[in-house]
Amino acid sequence: MTTPTALIVDDEADILELLELTLLRMGLDVERAMTVKEALTRLQTKNYQLCLTDMRLPDGVGLEVVKYIGSHCPDTPVAVITAYGSTENAVEALKSGAFDYISKPVSLEQLRAVVKSAISLPETKSTKQSVEDSTLLGDSAAIKHVRSLIEKLARSQAPVYITGESGSGKELAARLIHEKGGRHDKPFVPVNCGAIPENLMESEFFGYKKGAFTGADQDRDGFFQAANGGTLFLDEVADLPLVMQVKLLRAIQEKKVRKVGANQEDPVDIRIISATHQNLAACVESGKFRQDLYYRLNVIELRMPSLREMSDDVPSIAKAILVRLAKEIGVAASELMPEAVAALKKYDFPGNVRELENILERALALCGDSKISEEDLYLTPQAETTSIAPDPNGKWPLPDYLDRVEKEAIMEALEKTRYNKTAAAKLLGITFRALRYRLDRLGID
Incomplete structure (x- = not known):
């Protein structure tokens, strides 16, 4: 096999030297460019297995390189190097097709993780092959679009936000993105955010050290550590309480987590895919979901058709x-x-x-x-009760009356438990899964 070659684009000699030495030690050949024009010229004449580009260059911005690669070299993963704390640049680069981003000052550990993920990307399959291999069945335009988008998303490290009604296959789409990407041989860890009691969330997500609290008789990893190197799928992410949203945002931004009871943070390399059947933008407007976390998660949106x-x-x-x-x-x-x-x-x-x-x-x-x-x-009859005269006391049609009674009881339980679904299910005397089913069926958001 030929040695993979990387193109590094930066106008700072010391950064170029650092990147080149690191990649050479990882077994890659390296070529340099110091301007957008020089980078595009090299890309026109040679195929590269990886490109790393700074965002600010003397004659333009790194996004020009990203967009050129997306249009002309789709098999070449490209990562951008952004200034520390420049969230907007990182998000814009990911939306433009960048594989991942690296913050300055450059962390060699993060750089190596990005390079390993990029080099392990599978080659692009033809559309025919990808459709045949897919487990998303159907020939409608809607599902064909989803399959096509999954193929593209699998070749990126950008956070993906999957929307769609309950039961539309959001977790299946997340698994396909993982399995078709460079992390396919690493863990895929699905987490139902609505099923974790609030007082256990931090220890479940980040793990804990022995003695951190009563019952912690040994060290334990959390979801982030379990997914290290792979993909963390946050299902029903809108159910996260605001306190946990702050901690999740920091973990995503810093790419580090601190176990409960620990003194230091541990680096983690994961891809985040999130999903919810709720309208997350509306949750942001109502104050139930943080806007900064919303923009971190919703870099690329994938809508699952009903x-x-x-x-x-x-x-x-x-x-x-x-x-x-x-x-x-x-x-x-x-x-x-x-x-x-x-x-x-x-x-x-x-x-x-x-x-x-x-x-x-x-x-x-x-x-x-x-x-x-x-x-x-035994299909539920639909729209068959319209010819029946309504009962002035509201007790028929019977299904409508029972739905109203059930909805009132559920809403009362939710209000009493301050909208903690786990506690509400316990109060109602039903399982959490049964409550989720009733919420979906009755259209309670």
């Missing part, structure tokens, strides 16, 4: 789910009758793919043979 937007894909997705379920229980795959397929295509799917899986799993248990009929699906 199943309603992919109605033509429902039959193929349903078939794949049935094959998987049959394999799990060791039987032949059941077949959907034509009227069952038609009913599924017309169904609204408020719970998206997760709800489709539940419907089919139930149908498999209820159908008498290998054919699943429309009756076996």
Whole structure:
């Protein structure tokens, strides 16, 4: 194999010397450029396996190099070197297609981590290959766009913010970004931020030292340490309390974490992918979510389409789910009758793919043979109560009345527990998962 070659772009001789020595010791060949013009000239005549560029150059800015590489050398990962504390420059570089960024003064440990991640990036696959390898099923324009974007995001280290309704496949998208990127052989650590009690959050995220508190009988790593070198997926990030948001922001900015009870910080190298079904921008406006953390997480947004937007894909997705379920229980795959397929295509799917899986799993248990009929699906009737005259006392239609009672009870429990979902579920006498399901079904944000 040929030795990978890196192009380093900076107008400061001492920085160039530091970068070159470090990369040479890591086994790379190195070429230098001191201006935007010189860098572009080199990129036009040679292929590089890595590019490091300063943001400020005598004849322009490093973003020009980043954008040129994005357009003409998509297989070349590029990282920018930014002034200390220049968050805006770092975010702008990531949005322009930079693989990662390094803050001045340059930390050799961070530089080596960035280079290792960049050099391990897989080669770009063709669109046909990427679609065939993908586990996101469907041929609709919406899901094709998602697959295409995942291929691009996998080749970056930029934080990704995934939006979409509950059950639309946000965690699956995060896993695909991880598996197709340079960190694929490192851990993928998913965290449900809404399921962690507030008093345990810091120790769960950052770990703790022995004796830090009652019951801490040994050192323990947190989510950040567990994901070191890989990807940390923060699901339902909007549920984080404000105090934890401050600590999370600092950990992301400094790329260091301090265990509870520790005296020093430990460096961590992770990629952050976050997701929520809530409107995070609205949470920022209402004061529930910090604006500076929002901009740190929402560098690139990936929106997962709802199943309603992919109605033509429902039959193929349903078939794949049935094959998987049959394999799990060791039987032949059941077949959907034509009227069952038609009913599924017309169904609204408020719970998206997760709800489709539940419907089919139930149908498999209820159908008498290998054919699943429309009756076996037990779909919730939609918009069938409009012809019934409303009850002046509000007690029918019965489903609407029961939904109102349930919603009032949940809202009262949430208010009593100051919107702590774990405590509210306990007060209601149901599991946290059951509460989450009811919140989604009743549209309580």
